[in-house]
Amino acid sequence: YTAGHSERVALYSxxxxxxxxxxxxxxxxxxxxxxxxxxxxxxxxxAIIQKPSRLTEPEYELxxxxxxxxxxxxxPAKFLRTKIxxxxxxxxxxxxxxxxxxxxxxxIPIMARIICVxxxxxxxxxxxxxxxxxxxxxxxxxxxxxxxxxxxPIVVNAFLEVIKDPVFQAEMAKNAPP
Numbered sequence: 001y002t003a004g005h006s007e008r009v010a011l012y013s014x015x016x017x018x019x020x021x022x023x024x025x026x027x028x029x030x031x032x033x034x035x036x037x038x039x040x041x042x043x044x045x046x047a048i049i050q051k052p053s054r055l056t057e058p059e060y061e062l063x064x065x066x067x068x069x070x071x072x073x074x075x076p077a078k079f080l081r082t083k084i085x086x087x088x089x090x091x092x093x094x095x096x097x098x099x100x101x102x103x104x105x106x107x108i109p110i111m112a113r114i115i116c117v118x119x120x121x122x123x124x125x126x127x128x129x130x131x132x133x134x135x136x137x138x139x140x141x142x143x144x145x146x147x148x149x150x151x152x153p154i155v156v157n158a159f160l161e162v163i164k165d166p167v168f169q170a171e172m173a174k175n176a177p178p
Contacts, residue, residue, distance in 0.1 A: 005122055010034035012118035015168055019158040030111045033086030037115050040070025064099045067091055090115040095149045113152040117143065117159050
């Protein structure tokens with residue numbers, strides 16, 4: 001599951017980055033950062049990650065450590081240092097109510113805001129141990145409803161353009177979540 005999730009998040013993220021006309025080097029950074037965004041879950045018990053019911057408060061607090069854990073895992077690798085902000089801040093919210101630091105709006109690196117949208121969409125449209133997927137249309141509506149609060153509106157708009165693109169749809173059909 002995690003590998004397929006990260007691959008889809010990378011596909012969504014790079015497509016959004018291209019739609020937003022990010023420089024090619026940034027799109028490459030976005031691709032690698034997206035593939036690594038959940039690396040901090042390595043140190044978290046599979047029993048928690050795959051739990052088929054709601055997490056307890058202590059379990060949720062542990063899960064919330066994965067962005068900082070991930071950043072610390074890749075920090076020693078000099079060639080990955082530019083990916084640290086993407087990994088560390090991909091759960092920050094546009095309104096400042098995210099984690100780990102509660103930063104908001106443009107204080108969140110743009111590539112982390114992109115991964116946030118891509119990650120959330122894939123999470124909603126993928127079957128999880130604790131719930132079925134909610135479907136593409138409902139997930140899109142959730143992004144729209146939370147644009148400006150949880151998500152950067154500019155990133156949501158770029159994603160909505162990407163998701164309607166027939167070429168992108170064909171590419172994603174090959175990588176559909178289980």
